[in-house]
Amino acid sequence: MGDKANITQLIEQCKQQEWEAQExxxxxxxxEMMQVAMxxxxxxxxxKDLVQDTxxxxxxxxxxxxxxxxxxxxxxxxxxxxxSYADLRKSQRIEYHxxxxxxxxxxxxxxxxxxxxxxxxxxxxxxxxxxxxIIFNMKVIEGYTHDEIAKLLSITASASRSxxxxxxxxxxQALKKRSQSDNRRMFQRxxxxx
Amino acid sequence: xxKMEEQFKNKLEQYKVEWDKKELLPNLKxxxxxxxxxxxxxxxxxxxxxxxxxxxxxxxxxESRDEHRDNNAQNKLESIKANNxxxxxxxxxxxxxxxxxxxxxxxxSDGSQKKxxxxxxxxxxxxxxxxxxxxxxxxNNQTSIQRxxxxxxxxxxxxxxxxxxxxxxxxxxxxxxxxxxxKLESEASSAKHLGALRKKDDIESFTVLSMDMYLExxxxxxxxxxxxxxxxxxxxxxFEDQSxxxxxLSSDLGPVSRQRTFNSEDSDFIQLLKESESLxxxxxxxxxxxxxxxxxHTDWSIETGFEYFEVKEIFRYVDAQxxxxxxxxxxxxxxxxxxxxTTYVYDSITVNRTIQRNVRHYNSHKLYTIPLSVAYQSxxxxxxxxxxxxxxxxxxxxxxxxYLDASPLGETxxxxxxxxxxxxxxxxxxxxxxxxxxxxxxxxxxxxVSAAVRRSPQMRLDIQEQTFTSxxxxxxxxxxxxKMKD
Numbered sequence: 025m026g027d028k029a030n031i032t033q034l035i036e037q038c039k040q041q042e043w044e045a046q047e048x049x050x051x052x053x054x055x056e057m058m059q060v061a062m063x064x065x066x067x068x069x070x071x072k073d074l075v076q077d078t079x080x081x082x083x084x085x086x087x088x089x090x091x092x093x094x095x096x097x098x099x100x101x102x103x104x105x106x107x108s109y110a111d112l113r114k115s116q117r118i119e120y121h122x123x124x125x126x127x128x129x130x131x132x133x134x135x136x137x138x139x140x141x142x143x144x145x146x147x148x149x150x151x152x153x154x155x156x157x158i159i160f161n162m163k164v165i166e167g168y169t170h171d172e173i174a175k176l177l178s179i180t181a182s183a184s185r186s187x188x189x190x191x192x193x194x195x196x197q198a199l200k201k202r203s204q205s206d207n208r209r210m211f212q213r214x215x216x217x218x
Numbered sequence: 219x220x221k222m223e224e225q226f227k228n229k230l231e232q233y234k235v236e237w238d239k240k241e242l243l244p245n246l247k248x249x250x251x252x253x254x255x256x257x258x259x260x261x262x263x264x265x266x267x268x269x270x271x272x273x274x275x276x277x278x279x280x281e282s283r284d285e286h287r288d289n290n291a292q293n294k295l296e297s298i299k300a301n302n303x304x305x306x307x308x309x310x311x312x313x314x315x316x317x318x319x320x321x322x323x324x325x326x327s328d329g330s331q332k333k334x335x336x337x338x339x340x341x342x343x344x345x346x347x348x349x350x351x352x353x354x355x356x357x358n359n360q361t362s363i364q365r366x367x368x369x370x371x372x373x374x375x376x377x378x379x380x381x382x383x384x385x386x387x388x389x390x391x392x393x394x395x396x397x398x399x400x401k402l403e404s405e406a407s408s409a410k411h412l413g414a415l416r417k418k419d420d421i422e423s424f425t426v427l428s429m430d431m432y433l434e435x436x437x438x439x440x441x442x443x444x445x446x447x448x449x450x451x452x453x454x455x456x457f458e459d460q461s462x463x464x465x466x467l468s469s470d471l472g473p474v475s476r477q478r479t480f481n482s483e484d485s486d487f488i489q490l491l492k493e494s495e496s497l498x499x500x501x502x503x504x505x506x507x508x509x510x511x512x513x514x515h516t517d518w519s520i521e522t523g524f525e526y527f528e529v530k531e532i533f534r535y536v537d538a539q540x541x542x543x544x545x546x547x548x549x550x551x552x553x554x555x556x557x558x559x560t561t562y563v564y565d566s567i568t569v570n571r572t573i574q575r576n577v578r579h580y581n582s583h584k585l586y587t588i589p590l591s592v593a594y595q596s597x598x599x600x601x602x603x604x605x606x607x608x609x610x611x612x613x614x615x616x617x618x619x620x621y622l623d624a625s626p627l628g629e630t631x632x633x634x635x636x637x638x639x640x641x642x643x644x645x646x647x648x649x650x651x652x653x654x655x656x657x658x659x660x661x662x663x664x665x666x667v668s669a670a671v672r673r674s675p676q677m678r679l680d681i682q683e684q685t686f687t688s689x690x691x692x693x694x695x696x697x698x699x700x701k702m703k704d
Contacts, residue, residue: 041250041251043247043250043251046246046250047243047246047247050239050242050243050246051239051240054239054242055239058235058237058239059233059234059235062233062235063230068235068237071235072237072241072242075242076242076245076246079242079246080246080249080250083246083250084250140229142229142230142232142233143233145226145229145230145233146230146233149226149230164223164226164227165226165227165230165231192222192223195222195226196222
């Protein structure tokens with residue numbers, strides 16, 4: 025990642041709509057944004073589209089970026105999240121699921137995750153409904169508070185909480201299923217060996 | 219944070235996606251810095267048509283201007299003769315043949331001595347008979363006539379050279395016509411607005427095509443062509459027909475080329491027509507159509523309606539006439555040329571001469587048809603390309619103008635009686651094939667460039683059966699009535 029002065033200079037040049045500066049800034053932040061986009065989008069191609077839309081929007085509105093309000097990367101992330109949420113709003117209405125069970129910690133689930141590859145975890149994440157996924161990402165990965173999420177996505181904080189709970193429930197179910205199928209597979213393998 | 223969440227975060231942060239980030243750069247550049255809009259594609263189609271039309275208009279204009287000038291000079295010359303004729307009416311008659319005025323002029327200007335003698339004789343004879351001012355008038359008239367004659371011979375020379383270059387093999391077996399000479403309509407001064415669409419309040423941007431032509435026969439030619447093209451935003455013009463049925467009006471105008479095929483080859487007259495094909499040159503074709511169509515597939519439709527198709531042709535020929543008039547006594551009339559000898563003329567003379575004039579006449583051939591076509595449409599950016607193939611039933615046709623005719627005596631002559639000449643239709647079915655390129659002007663209006671081939675029905679004029687194949691290029695406007703998306 026380039027140093028702060030370099031980024032500031034590139035941003036100033038981008039405000040003059042200079043392509044070389046836009047290209048430079050994109051190359052600096054593209055990987056980071058793709059990492060984020062992969063968590064929010066449904067797959068590789070959607071993530072690429074999301075990254076492209078994010079940079080397009082950023083370069084078109086770069087005069088709105090104020091350095092004092094935060095880092096450029098964070099600003100880009102916010103644009104990406106907004107884009108992702110806007111896509112969701114366009115395509116469907118968010119369903120607010122009722123909480124069936126209370127939150128609980130399960131050590132066994134954490135252990136299962138630890139045994140999984142990063143790609144498998146991403147697949148589990150992609151298995152979530154998009155609304156839940158966005159809030160799970162924002163709260164768990166990005167570290168936003170429910171109030172911040174509510175403000176960013178124009179929803180209530182309680183809606184954010186319920187979505188997170190729903191996301192975690194679904195993830196647990198998915199992990200349980202996965203664990204059961206793994207056990208079955210192991211049992212089959214053992215029995216075939218015997 | 220619960221342990222599961224923490225594990226998730228750690229795992230997801232470990233995940234590194236492998237991708238080529240430069241892959242998105244071209245798209246970004248294209249979106250952020252779009253290349254300047256190219257309108258060349260439209261001009262590729264427009265320019266040849268405009269250039270050809272302009273060339274044809276300019277050529278015809280300058281030719282008709284020359285002819286107009288010749289006619290004026292000839293008319294003035296004859297009016298001068300007529301005005302001066304009574305002066306010498308009583309002086310007795312001496313008839314002679316004058317072959318042409320320029321020859322006479324040449325012979326009389328052989329030497330200055332002869333001219334001097336003439337002038338002395340004139341002064342001697344005139345001083346006793348006529349007042350001095352009459353002599354001056356006569357000399358002035360004579361000078362004026364001389365100038366006119368020089369103009370005529372110069373123009374004729376120019377025209378002959380032009381005719382020579384165009385019709386090297388043309389033989390005109392015209393003996394004499396009983397018809398009056400055609401008056402050429404070159405003096406017309408007109409301004410034509412071929413198409414202009416004004417901006418509407420409810421449309422942000424639009425396309426305007428306007429072409430102003432000014433044709434003036436006096437002095438210099440003024441043919442300004444003004445094209446204004448503006449862009450039309452994409453959202454404004456895109457429309458889809460909601461209904462499968464549609465009605466459309468279209469009209470186009472452009473240059474035409476025509477090929478005539480005869481059913482029999484052995485007629486002398488056909489041979490003559492083939493040899494002298496440059497006699498009839500098609501200039502412009504005009505089409506007007508009202509049609510209804512049914513879209514039976516997204517891209518395919520079937521159309522029928524009414525179509526009026528007119529071809530304007532120019533028919534050039536040489537008209538010969540015997541002319542007899544009395545020539546009053548002037549300097550030049552004192553000597554006439556007869557078998558290379560000069561004879562002194564005292565009185566007025568009666569002149570018999572043959573006048574040959576190059577005449578052009580504008581014929582028009584009109585076909586009233588009911589077409590039935592299948593059309594295929596395809597959208598490419600702003601342009602809509604339409605291919606069309608079909609048949610047309612000609613229920614009426616009309617041919618007006620002059621043409622070469624083989625008379626019952628075997629002589630070939632130009633026929634013209636001022637009436638329309640009816641080709642009798644042997645069959646009524648023709649074939650049409652065309653391509654149109656539509657460019658949107660507004661939601662329902664389209665400007666189009668068309669290229670078409672039309673094979674007319676088989677027709678008979680006198681005893682000759684013939685078929686025309688017309689190749690047209692046109693610029694036109696189309697208006698569609700159909701339910702459309704707003």
